[in-house]
Amino acid sequence: MDGTVIALLAATLVVAAVDWWAVATDRRRVEYVAKPLTMVVLIAAALALDPVDGTARTWFVVALVLSLAGDVFLMLPRDLFVPGLASFLLGHVAYIVGLWILGTSRSGLAAGVAIIVVALPLLGQRILQAVRAGDEPELTVPVSAYMLVISVMVISAGASGSAVALAGAVSFYVSDALIAWTRFIQPLAWGRVAVMVTYHAAQIALVASLL
Template sequence: MLTGVGTRILAGVGVAGAVGFLLVLDTGRPELRLVTKALPMLCLLLWQWPPRERYAWWVFAGLGLSLSGDVLLEGGPGMFLPGLGAFLLAHVSYIAAYLTVTRGLQAVRALPFLLLAMSASVLLWPSLGAMALPVTAYVVVICTMSWRATALLGASGLSHFEQRAAFAGALLFAASDGLLAIKLFVRPLPGASYAIMLLYWAAQLSIALSARGPRTESVSAAHPLAS
C-alpha cells in the first residue's frame, strides 16, 4: 500500500477533484463534471491497492462499483437505473465485507434499520411510480448494510478504530442516500446536492479507512448466532 508522499499526493488529487466537482456541480460541462466526480473515488481505489485479505478485497470491490455508479449517473436520466444498480451492488459488497468479520445476528441492532427501511418505503412509495421496486430494493439493501456495520461493533477481527470507521461510513452513506431520495422523489431541496456529495465522500473514506490494516479473519463468524 502507498505510504508517505504517495498517500499525500493521492489525498491532494482527491480533494482537488471533490472541490472541482462542487464548483461545477450546477453549471459545469458534462465532461468536466465526470472527471472531477470520478477523481475522489479513483484516488481511494489507488490508496487501497493492493487489498490484503478478504475484508479489504470486498471493500475494494465496493469502492470500484461506487466509482462505476458515479460515472453511470453522469450519463443522464436514462442511466439512473444502471447507476442505482451499481450502487446496490456496492452495498452488497460492503455487506459481504462485514460478514467476513462477524455473522452474528444482532437482532436488536437490526431493529432501527428495519424501521428505517419500512418508513422510507412508505414515504417514497407514492412518488416512485415505475421506480418503486428498484428503489425499495435499494432501501432494503442499504439498511441491511448499515445493520451489518452496526454488528461489527465489539466483534473480533477489526480494531476499535476500524469498527467505528465502518459504522460511521454506513451511517453517512445512509444519510447521503436519504437526502438524495427526498430530493429526487419527494420535494426539491435547494443546495442539497452539496451536502449529498460531501456525506457520500465522507462515507466512502470512512469505509476505506476500515480496510487499511491487516487483521485476522472473523472469530465470531464461526457461530451464526453469536452476539
C-alpha cells in the same frame, strides 16, 4: 499508515472538494472529471493501504469500482437511474460481504438495527409512497430492493464493530435518501452538494475502516 496512503487520501479529499465546488457552481465539465477521479484516487488508496484483512479489502475495492460505475451512470445527461441504482446495489452487496469478514459485534449489530428501525419509517416509507404515487411507479420494486440492500449494509457496518464503518454506512444512507427525496418528492436547496459531500464522506470512512 504510510506516506503513500496519506497522500492518496489527501488527494481524494482535494479532488472531492473540487467536485463539490463544481456541483455547487454548476460547472458540469469540471464535475465530469472530478466526480469519477475522486473514486479512482480512493480506489488507489484502498489498494495501497495495509488492511486489517486482505479479503475484506478485495470486496471493498469491488464495491468502490461498482460505485464508480454508478457515479458515471448517474452523472450522464441521459436518465440512467436504473443502471446507476443497479451498480450501487451490487456495490452494497460487496460492502456487506467485506464488512462481515471484518468481524462481528453484538452491540454494533444492535446499533445498526436500531438506526434502520428509526430510518425506515422516517425516510423509507415516505420515499416509497412518493415513488408509487408519482410519474415512475415502475421504479417501486427496484427502489424497494435498493432500500433493503443499503439497510442491510448499514446493519452489517454496525455488526463489523467499527464505528468508522458504521458512520460511513449511515452517511451513505443519508446521501441516497437525499437523492431519492430530490427525485421523487421535491428538490432540496443545496441538495446536490449535500449528496456529494455525504457520499464522499461515506466512501472515505468505509475505506478508512480497513486500517
